Amino acid sequence: MEAFVKPGEKNRLKERPERPAKEELQPRVVTTPDGQEITVEPLKDYYCEAPPKVHPPAYFKIVEDLFNWARAESIWILGFGTGCGAIEMRPLMTPRFDAYRYGIQWRPTPRQANLFVISGYLSVKTLKRAIRSYEQMQNPKYVVGLGSCTINGGMYWDSYNTIKRLDRYLPVDLYITGCMPRPEALLAGFLELKKIIKAGKGEGANRYAENFAWYKANQKQVIHDWDMPDYSW
Amino acid sequence: MKDLIDRLGTLFTLGDITEKRDDLAFVSVAPDLLRAVITHLRDVEGFSHLVLLTAVDWIEGGRFQLTYLVNNRTKACDIGLRVFIDREEATMAGIHDLWPTAATYQRELKEMFGIDFPGSPRIDEEFILEGWTDIPPYRRDFDTKKYAEETYFHRPGRETFDPATHMKDKLYPGEAS
Numbered sequence: 001m002e003a004f005v006k007p008g009e010k011n012r013l014k015e016r017p018e019r020p021a022k023e024e025l026q027p028r029v030v031t032t033p034d035g036q037e038i039t040v041e042p043l044k045d046y047y048c049e050a051p052p053k054v055h056p057p058a059y060f061k062i063v064e065d066l067f068n069w070a071r072a073e074s075i076w077i078l079g080f081g082t083g084c085g086a087i088e089m090r091p092l093m094t095p096r097f098d099a100y101r102y103g104i105q106w107r108p109t110p111r112q113a114n115l116f117v118i119s120g121y122l123s124v125k126t127l128k129r130a131i132r133s134y135e136q137m138q139n140p141k142y143v144v145g146l147g148s149c150t151i152n153g154g155m156y157w158d159s160y161n162t163i164k165r166l167d168r169y170l171p172v173d174l175y176i177t178g179c180m181p182r183p184e185a186l187l188a189g190f191l192e193l194k195k196i197i198k199a200g201k202g203e204g205a206n207r208y209a210e211n212f213a214w215y216k217a218n219q220k221q222v223i224h225d226w227d228m229p230d231y232s233w
Numbered sequence: 234m235k236d237l238i239d240r241l242g243t244l245f246t247l248g249d250i251t252e253k254r255d256d257l258a259f260v261s262v263a264p265d266l267l268r269a270v271i272t273h274l275r276d277v278e279g280f281s282h283l284v285l286l287t288a289v290d291w292i293e294g295g296r297f298q299l300t301y302l303v304n305n306r307t308k309a310c311d312i313g314l315r316v317f318i319d320r321e322e323a324t325m326a327g328i329h330d331l332w333p334t335a336a337t338y339q340r341e342l343k344e345m346f347g348i349d350f351p352g353s354p355r356i357d358e359e360f361i362l363e364g365w366t367d368i369p370p371y372r373r374d375f376d377t378k379k380y381a382e383e384t385y386f387h388r389p390g391r392e393t394f395d396p397a398t399h400m401k402d403k404l405y406p407g408e409a410s
Binding site for chain 2: 124125128151152153157158159160161162163164165168218221222223224225
């Protein structure tokens with residue numbers, strides 16, 4: 001994986017005009033059941049405003065190693081397929097490749113998952129949903145980019161609605177190359193991810209918290225109708 | 234198909250006629266005639282199914298071509314109606330009252346080509362794109378590569394190798410090729 005680009009690097013991208021918030025997010029007056037009239041600001045009142053926090057390793061190394069071993073041996077993938085790569089995961093679940101041997105399983109909600117596999121091309125529209133899903137996952141969490149599209153745009157390198165570099169929007173731990181990578185490649189990638197986690201380098205969630213402003217700026221650069229809280233968890 | 238076009242020709246002024254197969258033909262009609270022709274096809278000739286409504290951007294001629302493809306289920310044949318409209322003031326009478334599905338096609342054309350269909354339901358709502366601020370992306374004067382370069386981050390180092398020589402150098406380095 002290439003070195004992480006530090007915040008503060010030159011942004012040569014085009015400035016975009018601000019758009020007004022959607023109607024359901026505008027502040028409005030609501031009548032409560034007991035007849036009071038109160039003003040509701042949806043983005044402030046319905047969501048938590050606290051930014052993500054960094055959680056450094058808290059215990060002795062030997063205990064952390066045990067924790068990391070446990071984390072590595074139970075990788076639970078969020079069942080959210082963003083592109084064609086989602087179809088590669090069906091054979092992985094089934095007896096031919098059987099990822100469950102490695103303690104890898106697919107979970108239906110972000111709260112139960114600790115690995116987000118961005119499977120293939122990621123359009124701006126899906127990026128919005130992917131960010132929300134990623135932020136709702138519990139620490140420690142990992143991101144794997146699948147296929148050339150997440151690395152450099154792949155075959156969508158000149159597309160008007162597909163992002164080209166996933167690591168500018170979400171903290172990627174590992175890329176799996178190919179278009180599409182076969183299930184064997186995914187298994188190899190997951191074993192590689194286990195090594196990363198066991199070595200204590202799977203710190204994507206902390207990287208995201210440390211460079212939160214930079215990630216947010218990049219995300220808002222492409223998502224022009226930002227109609228959600230800055231951090232949803 | 235030939236009889237059908239002859240019958241149409243006695244009723245309406247038709248433009249170019251292209252017979253592709255026994256069961257497929259394309260006919261050009263003037264924009265203000267289109268609703269009359271397509272209603273006649275639907276109600277009299279039995280072309281009850283709207284297959285698609287799509288557009289082509291002829292930027293050199295400064296016009297859009299709209300293609301209305303309708304299908305006769307009983308005779309298993311299709312006829313396409315071609316309409317040319319001005320590119321600058323791209324408006325067209327909608328057919329959403331004849332086929333409700335046309336409203337969806339018209340929303341797509343409005344978003345992707347900027348062709349307006351006044352009165353079509355939900356025509357001004359976003360169809361697929363979210364927060365799109367540029368010119369409609371299917372117009373040929375929209376430069377998608379330039380847009381992508383200005384909007385998304387590049388990873389340096391995209392280069393292409395000839396697979397044969399690349400693998401040869403990789404597998405047998407130092408050998409004379």
